[in-house]
Amino acid sequence: MFLLCVVPPQEPKVTCRSNTYPKGFYCSWHLTHPTYIPSSFEVDVQHNQHSLYVQKDPVHKNRCHVQFPEVFSSSPYKVNVTAVNALGKASATLSFEESAIVKPDPPERVTASPIRLNPRRLEVSWHSPATWPDIDTFPLKYFLRYRPLIHDKWQHVELLDSTSHTITDAYAGKEYIIQIAAKDTEIGTWSDWSVAVHATPWIEDPLPITTTTEVDFPNETKTSPIPSSKAPQKAEPPVGRAARVVTFFSPLLLGMMLFLL
Template sequence: MANIVTSFCCVVLAAVVVVYAQRRSQQGGRIQYEKISSDVTMQCGSLDNDASVTWKVNGTDVKARRREEGPRLILMEVNMSSNGLYSCFQNPDGQRRDQINLRVGFPPKEPQVTCRSNTYPRGFYCSWHLQHPTFIPTDFEVDVQHNQRPLEVTRDTVHKNRCHVKFPELFSSSPYYVNVTAVNSLGRASTTISFEESSIVKPDPPEKVVAKPVANNARRLEVTWNSPSTWPDVETFPLKYFLRYRPLIRDQWQHVELSDSTSHTITDAYAGKEYIIQLAAKDMEIGTWSDWSVAVHATPWMEEPKPITSTTESDVIPETTPGPPSAAPRVGEPTAACSTLLWSTHLLLACVLLSIM
């Protein structure tokens, strides 16, 4: 009975080893990250220094500049073409001993960080990016502090390089500190920025902008819009608006600043000219102007030309009663001219005969 249990355990263990080896093979071996332009050393498993091995990359011979020292492969000044799955086989039986997935890239530089509140007074968000690609996976660590206390940071579910922070208090004069650290297998780099609450307030642009002509007025356009839907409390924290417009035939904009209103009538439009219209929004007291809204186009009202229906007496053509149609000459019927000519011929012939007699 003990032998049967022992045999069963050995079979199970062998199956586990096979599955593990297959999964490791499917995953492409262990990953090794290295810096571009550096010399890279890859070790074939745990073989002794005097072991003899053969290296292949993606199933073919290694053609890059290299040096081989026992179980080690040294690639010279690697670049992006050096990426690949490297396999080593022990001589002379040719058994594969190791697989290395080489990935080359750069350590990160300091990220660029900006913060903005478009949902004031609820909170703000910060976003960041790297000016230069690293070509290998890079993560970001974010730390936000206010009054020397860390604040809760929520990572955005859609934008991977963005986080959200709630304001711990309003109308605070104490600065906020945001630190973003870029980290990958080759290094790390950090950027810290500071700001006051009032300096990052920037609404989203106005929405649903509509421009229509005003009936019976060739120089007016009626413009309406909605507050940005992301602004949570427009009653308590009202917005002011900046309207700009111009005809397509000109490059110069005309501007109107409006307080706490979501409509305006343009009264100096050029008759019959198409206009382009945009709006921006801003908190009444703090922050900066939003970006411009999506442009809309409109043309002032134009009177339709009236059709010409009246005529004078001299232009009237008198009506005439048509007479009976003239009889068309029929084929073979002699006309009056033909009859006269025939009679003259007979008379001349008679005169000639009398003179002979």
């Protein structure tokens, strides 16, 4: 048997971020130490001495959403989160300017493909994050990094308003790992890295291997250094009607020759 030591809450840790700029931002919070009894949270957001409407997140209980009342405002926002339980309460306040919390989500649907007949090139393409609401008015720039799996050092390329890039210095036949990050072209910070993709430059197809196969001919056409027992032998004297005629007239011819003499 043991007893839990229930305690009042300590100051919550609060973070805010805009991944849907310029629509709004969200704030999330958590307690760094457990209280072992239920706690609730009260959130207040101030801008230009006005309280803003706070919408609770339907999925994450420790998150809320706030719309920007105006864009390009230089006035700071002040977010106050108070944790409350049966033993007490504690508050934390976070102040920031609009531009400081802009951070897009990572690029999506990143692909990398070999280019036929180019053993040192890879074609990389991606899409802007679906959560970024107005890519035409607020374009993003991208940061691409890539390296062969056999190396630890990354190579980097920064791209302005482009969602594709051709790597031209890849090592032939080596598998590469590739990631992309995104950032608003004017304000904010870089997103987290995208999900890594792997690709290998084009490798030449090997030449087909030719082999010599001995053909087994039928017996009647196959030659052999030893004469067959069925090979033709020395010709015999002709037999038949012609031979019998010569034999029948032989005595008569002999008598006529003697008479003439």
